[in-house]
Amino acid sequence: MYHFRTHLFAGIAASVLAVMPLHAETPDNILVVAQNIDDIVTIDPASAYEFSSGEYVANTYDTLVRYDALDTTVLAPALATEWEIDAETKTVTFTLREGVTFHSGNPLRGEDVVGSWKRVVSLDKAPAFILKQLGWTPENIEEMVTADGNTVTVRYEGDFAPSFVLNVLAARPASIVDMETVMANELEGDMGHAWMNRNSAGTGPFSLGTYRPADILSLNANPDYYQGGPAMDRVVIQHNPEGATQRLQLEAGDIDMAKNLDPGQIAGLEGVEGVRVETYPQAAVHWVSFNQKTESLTDPAVWEAARYLVDYDGMADGMLKGQMKVHQAFWPDGFPGALTDTPFSFDPEKAKQILTDAGVETPINVTMDVISAPTFVEMAQALQASFAQGGINLEIVPGTGAQVITKYRARTHEAMMLYWGPDFMDPHSNAKAFAFNADNSDDKYASTTTWRNAWMPPAEMNEKAMAALAEQDGDKRLEMYMELQQETQAEAPFVIMFQAIKQVAMRDTIQGFVNGATSDYVFYRLVEKE
Amino acid sequence: MAVTEGNGKGRLSASLPPWLKTTLLTIGSIAMTMLGLLFITFIIGRVMPIDPVLAIVGERASQSTYDAVFIELGLDKPLVVQFGYYIWDVLHLDFGTSLLNARPVSEDIARVFPATLELATLGIIIGIVIGVPLGVVAAARKGSWIDQVARVLALVGYSMPIFWLGLMGLLIFYGILGWVGGPGRVGIFYVDVVPSVTGLILVDAALDGNWDVFKNAFSHIILPASLLGYFSLAYISRMTRSFMLEQLSAEYITTARVKGMSEWDVIWKHAFKNIRVQLITVIALSYANLLEGSVLTEIIFSWPGIGSYITTALLSADMNAVLGGTVVVGLIFILLNIFSDLLYKVFDPRAN
Numbered sequence: 050m051y052h053f054r055t056h057l058f059a060g061i062a063a064s065v066l067a068v069m070p071l072h073a074e075t076p077d078n079i080l081v082v083a084q085n086i087d088d089i090v091t092i093d094p095a096s097a098y099e100f101s102s103g104e105y106v107a108n109t110y111d112t113l114v115r116y117d118a119l120d121t122t123v124l125a126p127a128l129a130t131e132w133e134i135d136a137e138t139k140t141v142t143f144t145l146r147e148g149v150t151f152h153s154g155n156p157l158r159g160e161d162v163v164g165s166w167k168r169v170v171s172l173d174k175a176p177a178f179i180l181k182q183l184g185w186t187p188e189n190i191e192e193m194v195t196a197d198g199n200t201v202t203v204r205y206e207g208d209f210a211p212s213f214v215l216n217v218l219a220a221r222p223a224s225i226v227d228m229e230t231v232m233a234n235e236l237e238g239d240m241g242h243a244w245m246n247r248n249s250a251g252t253g254p255f256s257l258g259t260y261r262p263a264d265i266l267s268l269n270a271n272p273d274y275y276q277g278g279p280a281m282d283r284v285v286i287q288h289n290p291e292g293a294t295q296r297l298q299l300e301a302g303d304i305d306m307a308k309n310l311d312p313g314q315i316a317g318l319e320g321v322e323g324v325r326v327e328t329y330p331q332a333a334v335h336w337v338s339f340n341q342k343t344e345s346l347t348d349p350a351v352w353e354a355a356r357y358l359v360d361y362d363g364m365a366d367g368m369l370k371g372q373m374k375v376h377q378a379f380w381p382d383g384f385p386g387a388l389t390d391t392p393f394s395f396d397p398e399k400a401k402q403i404l405t406d407a408g409v410e411t412p413i414n415v416t417m418d419v420i421s422a423p424t425f426v427e428m429a430q431a432l433q434a435s436f437a438q439g440g441i442n443l444e445i446v447p448g449t450g451a452q453v454i455t456k457y458r459a460r461t462h463e464a465m466m467l468y469w470g471p472d473f474m475d476p477h478s479n480a481k482a483f484a485f486n487a488d489n490s491d492d493k494y495a496s497t498t499t500w501r502n503a504w505m506p507p508a509e510m511n512e513k514a515m516a517a518l519a520e521q522d523g524d525k526r527l528e529m530y531m532e533l534q535q536e537t538q539a540e541a542p543f544v545i546m547f548q549a550i551k552q553v554a555m556r557d558t559i560q561g562f563v564n565g566a567t568s569d570y571v572f573y574r575l576v577e578k579e
Numbered sequence: 580m581a582v583t584e585g586n587g588k589g590r591l592s593a594s595l596p597p598w599l600k601t602t603l604l605t606i607g608s609i610a611m612t613m614l615g616l617l618f619i620t621f622i623i624g625r626v627m628p629i630d631p632v633l634a635i636v637g638e639r640a641s642q643s644t645y646d647a648v649f650i651e652l653g654l655d656k657p658l659v660v661q662f663g664y665y666i667w668d669v670l671h672l673d674f675g676t677s678l679l680n681a682r683p684v685s686e687d688i689a690r691v692f693p694a695t696l697e698l699a700t701l702g703i704i705i706g707i708v709i710g711v712p713l714g715v716v717a718a719a720r721k722g723s724w725i726d727q728v729a730r731v732l733a734l735v736g737y738s739m740p741i742f743w744l745g746l747m748g749l750l751i752f753y754g755i756l757g758w759v760g761g762p763g764r765v766g767i768f769y770v771d772v773v774p775s776v777t778g779l780i781l782v783d784a785a786l787d788g789n790w791d792v793f794k795n796a797f798s799h800i801i802l803p804a805s806l807l808g809y810f811s812l813a814y815i816s817r818m819t820r821s822f823m824l825e826q827l828s829a830e831y832i833t834t835a836r837v838k839g840m841s842e843w844d845v846i847w848k849h850a851f852k853n854i855r856v857q858l859i860t861v862i863a864l865s866y867a868n869l870l871e872g873s874v875l876t877e878i879i880f881s882w883p884g885i886g887s888y889i890t891t892a893l894l895s896a897d898m899n900a901v902l903g904g905t906v907v908v909g910l911i912f913i914l915l916n917i918f919s920d921l922l923y924k925v926f927d928p929r930a931n
Contacts (some may be wrong), residue, residue, distance in 0.1 A: 076768075090635065091680070178640065262679070265769075
């Protein structure tokens with residue numbers, strides 16, 4: 050028996066040692082990233098509308114103009130080298146860059162630009178509304194966008210500032226695809242949509258290697274990229290939804306970058322040799338809103354009091370440390386036109402006084418929907434505690450993202466805690482959401498924060514939002530957006546609290562990673578390993 | 580007339596050979612079970628307070644986009660009609676397209692199920708190989724130190740949260756000792772190295788003769804499989820012990836001992852032989868539970884299996900994916916039941 054046990058133990062030990070892998074650094078020419086990518090629904094730029102798919106599109110496709118990896122705050126030439134805007138005729142004329150080829154080797158043509166945008170408008174998937182703002186329809190798109198050799202002429206309908214039009218054309222759905230390849234793979238009139246969910250057909254610095262949903266997404270370098278081929282031959286993004294194991298992988302050297310670590314896991318990396326954490330301000334703002342269909346939440350005094358019932362600094366320096374910073378206006382800090390004033394601080398006495406002066410009876414009992422994810426639930430709990438000090442009792446209703454949004458869209462919530470990131474990098478994207486409502490009727494659905502909370506802004510605010518959209522003077526336009534932010538701070542049933550910050554942990558050999566304000570500005574092409 | 584019809588049916592039934600009658604009854608039973616299962620799942624999916632259209636178009640899509648997808652999904656039709664269409668498609672082996680990744684559900688299942696099958700099979704093997712002997716020995720040595728150890732092991736297995744054990748396992752065996760591979764089915768540099776024949780990486784690597792991949796895949800699967808195996812063995816060993824104690828207190832065991840039979844023969848040739856049928860049920864149930872997919876284990880180990888697939892789909896109202904997964908899980912239970920029945924007949928002639 051003794052011998053048997055000894056042999057058994059030795060056998061097990063030998064088996065374990067036989068499979069023992071040695072942790073090794075990743076190869077110099079491959080970047081390995083651990084990231085939660087299960088949010089991806091599709092990877093076709095005509096329909097990609099999630100964070101992770103945005104990163105993918107940014108690295109595989111180009112637009113005519115774009116916020117480039119070299120400076121994500123400046124709109125720069127991309128597939129177009131120059132453009133002329135004629136506000137009178139509402140026309141933009143682009144000159145295409147010479148010598149650009151798609152991943153297939155096909156040359157970039159004006160027809161690809163027309164076809165790509167026609168495809169987006171015709172398929173009418175989630176992000177199509179961004180291009181349709183320019184007055185484009187499947188019926189008129191070929192008249193609105195025309196190609197003549199190397200020149201593409203774009204017409205739009207509506208009173209828009211030139212910067213707004215360019216920002217729309219720099220957005221994700223404006224990506225240019227290789228129409229010859231795409232249409233060669235059309236299936237049952239889908240304009241190549243199914244094929245594009247498994248393949249890339251862009252001009253970007255990378256092409257799609259492998260994609261298996263919620264498993265792996267790899268990119269292969271495009272050595273012929275017009276700005277020069279990337280240093281990394283491959284980028285491998287391994288799906289890993291769990292921050293704790295991402296951290297283990299990073300410390301073990303099995304990955305180069307961990308993207309989903311929470312504040313505790315980030316703090317745990319302090320002092321770990323060979324690892325550093327980079328911080329990137331994000332465009333998403335986090336807020337609480339009050340549905341105006343709930344009687345007890347219709348008094349502006351309640352909105353004002355609520356703005357003094359958030360422990361902004363306590364939360365930002367505590368549970369949200371490194372993940373969010375205090376920001377109280379709808380357009381994020383770091384972008385032209387952002388209002389950086391923070392006039393509100395945690396002051397429950399003042400909040401109570403505001404409610405008393407207005408004759409509002411307390412306590413006010415209200416439910417607050419929140420996405421059931423770690424940080425959000427903790428934030429909601431903190432708000433529950435601080436609001437209670439001012440006589441507003443929040444009952445937290447956690448739900449999945451889909452549940453919360455379903456309720457929000459139906460306007461059946463009372464209070465809601467959510468976040469908002471711009472669809473494209475123009476202040477109108479957020480002004481429309483927070484300061485404009487064309488029609489507050491139940492049957493006039495709009496995806497804005499105003500409509501979803503059944504709030505009709507004052508007529509002047511509505512008019513100013515549209516006037517800012519049309520303002521041709523850039524500086525004056527930004528001033529108008531700053532005024533709109535001040536007005537929503539004072540008059541809207543929203544409590545804007547924080548701006549997101551992205552923290553990415555990486556091996557200290559990694560240089561050149563660019564993570565702009567949204568997922569559309571995450572770039573791998575400049576990454577190098579030292 | 581009615582009597583005549585009744586007699587006619589009776590004659591038809593009587594004229595069928597027993598094996599055919601059994602087969603038809605089994606198929607009918609499977610069909611009814613699957614139909615009931617699908618119907619309940621379908622109704623649950625439809626009454627959930629989640630809008631499946633939003634899962635596809637996102638929260639900011641225009642009303643026209645929303646309406647187009649609403650109609651495309653057939654949500655404008657009555658529930659019964661929607662269910663009818665679904666069943667018709669399933670009968671044609673078309674599970675529809677996943678709302679969450681725009682790919683055919685059958686393709687998704689073909690991708691995620693082998694991952695779970697591989698993990699669960701290794702897990703149940705570990706559970707059986709350790710759990711059954713442990714339970715037998717614990718019963719034979721009731722009250723001894725080995726019985727106490729088995730009890731503690733089972734208790735820990737029942738009570739420890741699997742995510743905690745998983746994280747601790749990764750921290751110690753992967754993070755600190757470096758004995759096993761990290762999350763994922765295979766190291767990043769071995770992905771897609773061997774052609775996928777069965778979808779089971781260990782088998783595919785062996786078929787390809789690529790032992791580097793086999794070794795790497797084994798280093799990745801051994802920890803989650805051991806974890807699942809541990810939870811299975813906790814259950815299997817306790818049940819085995821209980822079954823054995825019942826047998827060991829029976830009169831025929833006393834008689835065998837009085838006749839001078841060795842303890843080994845008493846335990847393994849008499850007592851154990853008589854618990855096989857019960858054990859089959861226990862093992863089949865454990866295996867079926869593992870095959871459903873252990874969601875937390877799959878999340879912690881980034882294992883792209885059917886458990887996390889169905890859970891993610893359910894939380895996003897991706898009913899095509901949920902129903903497709905339900906068909907697979909339902910079939911697993913039914914097939915394991917049939918297999919258990921067949922084994923009963925092998926081990927216990929009275930079952931015939």
